[in-house]
Amino acid sequence: MPEKQITSRLIASTGGFNRAKMRDPKRMLTPNQKNKWSDVIGDLTETHMQIFDGAGQTIAEMRAKTRKMMHQFPYKKPILFIDYLTLIHSSQFYGENAHLQVTEISKSLKTMAKDFDCPVICLAQLNRSVESRAIKRPMMSDIRESGSVEQDADVILFLYREAYYDKEIDDHSLEIIVSKNRNGPVGTIRVNYNEHTGRIEE
Template identity: 60%
Template sequence: MIAEKAVLGSMLKENYLVSESNLSVEQFGDSTNRNIFRAMTELRKANKAVDIITLLTSNDPIDLGGANYLSDLSNYSQVEKFDSHVGAMLEVWRNREKKNILQLAAMEDWDIDRVTSELAALTDNRVSDHSDIETLLVDVYETPFIKSEIKSGAPSGLVKLDTMMNGFQDGELTVLAGRPSMGKSDVMLHIAKSSGWQGYLPIIFSLEMPDKSLRDRLIASTGRFSRIRMRDPYTMLTDTQKSKWSQAIGHLSNTKIQIFDRPGQTISEMRMKTRKMMNQHKGLKPIIIIDYLTLIRSVEKESNNHLRISEITKSLKGMAREFECPVIVLAQLSRAVEQRQDKRPLMSDLRESGSIEEDADVIVFLYRDSYYTKEEADNVLELIVAKNRNGPVGTVLTAYNKFTGEVLNLEADSKRTAV
């Protein structure tokens, strides 16, 4: 009953959850709650606001428990825990239906196959995951004889990397890892911009850096402004650079980048915020980018760090599949890198590498030799694709301007620097 109230209260607060939940009226145990959800669904289908006033004026208030009951639902609203409340509600529904099935089976003397089938159907209450091989084969029967467009994933903006990976693929988890100051955040923002300009909806969960810092970094790399000069643009930017300011701002606004910068977010919170953004920007495929892995808050109070990271990486992979979009998470490498003569990262350098290596579809390491040699003229940033579940591995060389944060294809104007 409480879970049902929490679900309905969250729906009152965020109307898009009414349709996104994939719930049915019958799954509510309380008759009043069933009536409320039915009324919400009808309002949503009619493209009307779902709030207390519209509910009361469109229905008999008695059927909905009255104004006080509807108002009380708002007190149960916990949007960030919506999935958990839906899960608790469905568990109660399954147990209720199981008892009904067993009772009816005993009364009507069902055969065992029917009982098993009815019980199995209870676990398939939201999305069917069944496919038979014949149906799957029919879909590709004529594939070799019909020319079709090869669908690329979300672009990184780096030609060789996109060729190797065919872009960031839907349903895949990519880990972008490196030691501090290797350029992880700048590569992250470069990917966000590039995919945004190609019609994706980049959603950044920044658990370490505030939104205004990301904004300034994005402006610097887009307009090729030195980040040192960005500290005081009025005084330090030249007239020529100021003339390009509005152009950079306009170009950047076309990316539709969305930033959530609250520290300590959970996967559940990220899912809810992603759902909301997808509802607000219908027609745009999301690409989710998280900075960074070990700052994600675990729901379980797990003292074992390996188990905690394992839970998080599995949840991230699940999120990629649920939203059918790429999920990219940044990760730190252990200090073991610094102890070797060749400091290029290895898979074992990932903190809690076992679970990350198992769950990630793609793992890309960042490495700059100039970080260690202090050679200013060396602007090469290596993107080492160490794991690629559905493609080749190898190293992609890019040019990195540490003054502006710009990442470039090495062959294309790689010597550009900030002024």
């Protein structure tokens, strides 16, 4: 996703703006929302968030950018969000063997988290098999090339919305399923999800 789209989503979820209306904010947002706009931008600026949307980045490039950020903000520990696992370029060529490629990337991300002493949160795709099951709640075996990811990750979270599959129900809840937690309990947390703004809250 390009930086412009990510920024737009961050503004929508932080300010509680309807994403559809943000396509034409001058005409579709209320006067109160327009007045709130600059405060939302200010709140996001204070996070010192940096977005790198270059395609096919390598772990070495991510490490260099992280090191630069840590020099820039020496008193703040970074949190790295990576979207997504199999878009990362590996340092070696493995031909058609995706499993070896994911294994290398997964171990490199774990090493990066240890070296920089910071959380590394990486999104991963699920296999298509989840769509063909009667019960569609995801589980660890649904992660593509899951073996190394299951082994290396400290925490594995899945998101599940019943309303995504059953359009008839009026359910705005989102399940955050903690399938693996190396240093704590597993289980399911139910939160409210606003699909118009993308905001998640208790």
